[in-house]
Amino acid sequence: MPSESQIPTASQAASRRFATRLALFYGTLFGLVGTHLPFFTVWLKAVGIDSSWIGIISAVPSVTRFTVLPFITGLAERRQAVRGALIIAGFATALGFAVIGTQHVPLVVFAVYAATCCLWTSMTPLTDAYALRGVARYGLNYGPLRLWGSAAFVVGALACGLLVEVIAARHLIWVIASVAALGALVSLGLQPLGHPKPAAAASHGAKALLRDRGFLAIIAASALIQGSHAAYYVFASIAWQQSGLGGLTIAGLWSLGVLAEIVVFALSPRFKLQPSLLVVIAAFCAVARWSITAQDPPIAILAVVQLAHGLTFGLTMVGTMSLLVRHVPIHMMARAQGYLAACTGIVSSAASISSGVIFASYGQGVYYVMAAMALSGGIIMWLARHRLIAVSSEVDAGSR
Template structure:
């Protein structure tokens, strides 16, 4: 048996190994998103897919978030195979993008991409659930782990952007598939975690989550604040280009936002406010950000406003994960993440459709709607701040699990 002096060292080494491997996997996961999000539509157009089909095809991942995704996370949790599910979805995603790349007809691309999205979209909530279990197990902080995903998103987008000038647009799908393949290989190195201790009535905990007002307040308020970014994600580049900004300036504005997000994740271990307060601050920051954006500010002002992304997205994410890790039992964390992602998917899909209709008529006026959404999310979290400490069987299960460790 190891001596008492050796145990903390072993624990620290195990914790550091878990953190390094997870940070690397986060990097490949969001590096894939960084290459896919800006350039997958470019590939679709290059292989002859028309605009109407591009709109249908690119909407598929959002739909799978609230249809297929919750079932995948629930299946992984029921079989206590969270890490194995991450490995499976990573490899299936890589194979899926390879399959997509072999198709050029709209319907066949749609079908191949739909299959790929069914295994790809669950990977983020599975990884977040795995991360939060590690956070609870080793006393880590979520932000420093997650920041490597944001950093890789920037690197992936910039690298793929440079490749656009070097290779034919029809070859971009192989870049995307290669990054997915790298993620599959990295997934094999993910550290194993002990299965969470089972507690009485643990099999009821997943359903109890959906009956718990505090949990519902967490996922709905976060979905409203994060969903208020829909108009920004969809129309910011179009608006800036129409205002005469060059491609490099537009890319710089996007990068500013992600860099601010990285800083927030890095500093998050030093935050002393309650996680619910962080979500409220994130929501109120989004209100200010969208109200200023609606005024069509100058590039100088816009550059400062873009830095608010660290608060509107980053702080909201840190606060939400802090609430979930403290108030959702480990044995249902994956399903909790599944419900969270599904709620966000529903709100994001509906908001994207609404944004398109409002933007077509009122242009930048769409950001007033986004500000109202963010405000409603902040108000909901403020009103529910005393209810996020669960008092139901869910909380009981969480306390008993933590006591058993």
């Protein structure tokens, strides 16, 4: 039998092993996003798919987030098989991208990509659920584990950017498929965590959220501001490539945005302004960002504008999450997050589809539409700010 002094050591070893394997999996999960997000549309363009179809295909992940994703995650939770679902989804994603690489017909690419995204988009919430169970079991901190995902996104984008310089754009899909395959293999190393007791669902009150004008303002504003990134996600790399920028430069521009986002998340505990005002600031930063981007600025200005991603994306998320914590009862938080994800998915998918049509006719002018979306979100939050601040004050007073 192990001595008493050996028991904490064994527990610490198990904790380190869990943390290392999860951090590695987060790395592959977001490394795939880092190669896919900037360069999947470049591959679509390289194999002859036109802008309208690119917009439709790029909307698929957003659509699956408010349709199939809740079913997949709910099924995994009911079956108490989150780890197993991650493994299945990982291998299905790798297979899906491999099949996509063999197809060049728009309708076929769309169909296979849709089937792939049904499982792929569920991997992030499933991984977060798995991570939080491990955090509770081993007494770890979530932030340092998740940080490796953001770092891997930057590495994936830069690595893919380097490869663009040496391989033809029509082969980029195989880089994406390879990273997906690596993630599938790494998923096999995730440790089983046992089966937690199922929590009792809230028996009433969830529908009240959809009658709460403050809550509706939160999710509408967030969805519009985050949805205003649709043209950027879909067409930024294509537009930059058409402007003569190389693959490494494009990857560097994407990486600047993510690095700024990481800085905002790291500094967020020091923010003193009301969360509603943070969202308004983020919205007006988005208006400025998209208005400048629409002018097709030179690389020096574009690099500075990319740093605004920390505000347009990161600050919106920080403010939105703080608002939900203050406005929504804790027993209804999961339902609230689901409504937020669904609303964001609907807005983002609609914006992606419309961006394809607008970009085909007006090019960079599509960003003016994105600026209008962000402005709408900022106005909604500005008009709702007094209601939200009042509710937050009541919650704070109640807690005292």
